[in-house]
Amino acid sequence: MRGYLTxxxxxxxxxxxxxxxTYVEPQANRWDIEQRIxxxxxxxxxxxxxxxxxMPQEYGGQGFDYLTYGALxxxxxxxxxSLSGLFNVHTMVMxxxxxxxxxxxxxxxLPLLAAGKKIGALAMTEPSAGSDLMMxxxxxxxxxxxFILNGQKKWITFGAAADVFLVFGKLAGTEPIACLxxxxxxxxxxxxxxxxxxxxAAHLATLDFDQVEIPVTHMIGRPGFAISYVAPYALEFxxxxxxxxxxxxxxxxLETCGPYVMERKTFETALIDHGMISHMITDMGVxxxxxxLLGLEAVKAKDNxxxxxxxxxxxxxxxxxxxxxxxxxxxxxIMGALGCNEHHAVARYYRxxxxxxxxxxxxxIHQRLLGKEFAKRAKRRMQRSEVAKEAQETx
Amino acid sequence: MVETTVELIIHHYxxxxxxxxxxxxxxxxxxxxxxxxxxIQLMTFLEKEFGIKITMDDLDMDxxxxxxxxxxxxxxxxxxxxx
Ligand SMILES: Cc1cc2nc3c(=O)[nH]c(=O)nc-3n(C[C@H](O)[C@H](O)[C@H](O)COP(=O)(O)OP(=O)(O)OC[C@H]3O[C@@H](n4cnc5c(N)ncnc54)[C@H](O)[C@@H]3O)c2cc1C
Numbered sequence: 001m002r003g004y005l006t007x008x009x010x011x012x013x014x015x016x017x018x019x020x021x022t023y024v025e026p027q028a029n030r031w032d033i034e035q036r037i038x039x040x041x042x043x044x045x046x047x048x049x050x051x052x053x054x055m056p057q058e059y060g061g062q063g064f065d066y067l068t069y070g071a072l073x074x075x076x077x078x079x080x081x082s083l084s085g086l087f088n089v090h091t092m093v094m095x096x097x098x099x100x101x102x103x104x105x106x107x108x109x110l111p112l113l114a115a116g117k118k119i120g121a122l123a124m125t126e127p128s129a130g131s132d133l134m135m136x137x138x139x140x141x142x143x144x145x146x147f148i149l150n151g152q153k154k155w156i157t158f159g160a161a162a163d164v165f166l167v168f169g170k171l172a173g174t175e176p177i178a179c180l181x182x183x184x185x186x187x188x189x190x191x192x193x194x195x196x197x198x199x200x201a202a203h204l205a206t207l208d209f210d211q212v213e214i215p216v217t218h219m220i221g222r223p224g225f226a227i228s229y230v231a232p233y234a235l236e237f238x239x240x241x242x243x244x245x246x247x248x249x250x251x252x253x254l255e256t257c258g259p260y261v262m263e264r265k266t267f268e269t270a271l272i273d274h275g276m277i278s279h280m281i282t283d284m285g286v287x288x289x290x291x292x293l294l295g296l297e298a299v300k301a302k303d304n305x306x307x308x309x310x311x312x313x314x315x316x317x318x319x320x321x322x323x324x325x326x327x328x329x330x331x332x333x334i335m336g337a338l339g340c341n342e343h344h345a346v347a348r349y350y351r352x353x354x355x356x357x358x359x360x361x362x363x364x365i366h367q368r369l370l371g372k373e374f375a376k377r378a379k380r381r382m383q384r385s386e387v388a389k390e391a392q393e394t395x
Numbered sequence: 396m397v398e399t400t401v402e403l404i405i406h407h408y409x410x411x412x413x414x415x416x417x418x419x420x421x422x423x424x425x426x427x428x429x430x431x432x433x434x435i436q437l438m439t440f441l442e443k444e445f446g447i448k449i450t451m452d453d454l455d456m457d458x459x460x461x462x463x464x465x466x467x468x469x470x471x472x473x474x475x476x477x478x
Contacts, residue, residue: 220451222451222455232432232434305439305443306443309439310432373430380411380414
């Protein structure tokens with residue numbers, strides 16, 4: 001990654017890595033075992049200004065471009081995928097407000113969120129609505145200048161630590177809408193979820209809404225647009241976070257296994273000199289490079305405000321999260337029994353990697369969208385070149 | 396309905412993403428010509444190509460339903476930004 005950055009980007013990236021190697025990496029296994037990231041760490045991220053990474057300076061953010069945000073999440077993902085989840089959901093909430101919020105909503109929320117004085121989380125999934133969000137049952141009903149909210153949201157990253165939720169539901173049973181719901185709202189109960197496979201320390205929670213009243217001014221965007229515009233716009237930032245955090249995980253696998261295979265001997269030979277192990281390390285290194293390039297292409301497209309960014313970001317998320325699972329599995333294999341113990345980071349990489357294939361649009365949903373798009377595009381290209389050929393022949 | 400460069404540019408962009416034939420009045424979303432992510436891609440395209448910024452005030456399906464509707468929306472938006 002470093003080799004692709006300008007000198008000033010390298011200096012910023014170096015600062016991220018320093019932060020992670022001091023405050024994140026040494027504690028990450030313990031956080032997983034205790035199943036929580038301490039609030040001190042969230043405060044440290046806030047003090048560094050990292051929680052407002054992509055927000056404009058007028059709202060107290062850092063105004064980072066997406067490449068720099070990618071570098072930040074890569075560094076955080078190298079240390080702790082659970083902590084990267086905070087950046088992911090918090091950024092999705094802020095970006096949603098920045099894009100679809102009113103001037104008042106931006107002025108009210110963005111300075112607090114960018115400074116990390118308030119933490120945001122995104123609540124879409126329900127027990128019976130995951131990939132298919134149209135199945136959502138969470139309901140909003142308008143009564144004068146208030147909405148009455150009922151329903152349940154599940155698997156909400158940092159749900160047990162957040163101060164405000166962007167909650168998706170349907171207005172009067174039909175129109176998808178999304179509103180900001182403060183955690184202290186009467187009728188909202190938050191139940192932490194324990195014993196996840198990955199994201200163990202990411203404060204997942206179930207949110208139950210029982211006649212929760214919120215002002216209609218808390219709606220983000222307009223009724224009818226929450227699933228077609230607000231959610232996909234937010235998820236694009238989520239996918240950038242997942243792609244780059246998975247890249248950090250891939251680097252972690254290589255940086256853990258590389259030194260080990262050079263030192264560890266079996267049958268009087270260093271592991272790296274066994275062809276099968278060398279094969280695994282080769283694939284790890286090549287996929288790390290390929291994933292880096294896909295990720296960088298994606299954020300460059302996003303920085304250029306290119307419409308291609310949507311697809312490039314999906315490709316980066318898809319490729320990198322799949323590569324993460326493959327190589328974290330191999331990392332456990334390479335480390336042998338050591339990799340099977342939860343006090344060793346490799347066991348954590350293995351558990352977290354799988355989770356990255358499920359969040360922000362599962363990889364099957366990516367296959368559904370990307371596969372069809374690639375096939376259709378190829379067909380169109382072939383048809384066009386045939387038409388051009390025929391035209392040439394008849395001339 | 397006048398056919399202007401704006402409509403031509405939009406037609407060209409949408410034609411790169413759909414197989415079916417369509418005209419300037421075809422309801423591209425309603426008729427399922429594009430996938431669920433296309434709304435965001437189209438929005439980004441319009442913002443970049445025509446130098447406009449789409450905000451919550453522009454969330455109205457009538458603005459995006461057909462090439463004619465999008466063309467009119469873009470012109471309205473450009474005029475508003477110039478003011
Ligand atoms: C660690 C973690 C953190 C999360 N954090 C959040 C959060 O912060 N906010 C939030 O709202 N949600 C969150 N989620 C939920 C996540 O977004 C959903 O798990 C995800 O969208 C998939 O939904 P599901 O689990 O209901 O699976 P389902 O949608 O029931 O899918 C089950 C399986 O079927 C596959 N599948 C579904 N449809 C198709 C299809 N058409 N073709 C082929 N295969 C298909 C899926 O890929 C999956 O493998 C989190 C989940 C996890 C694991």
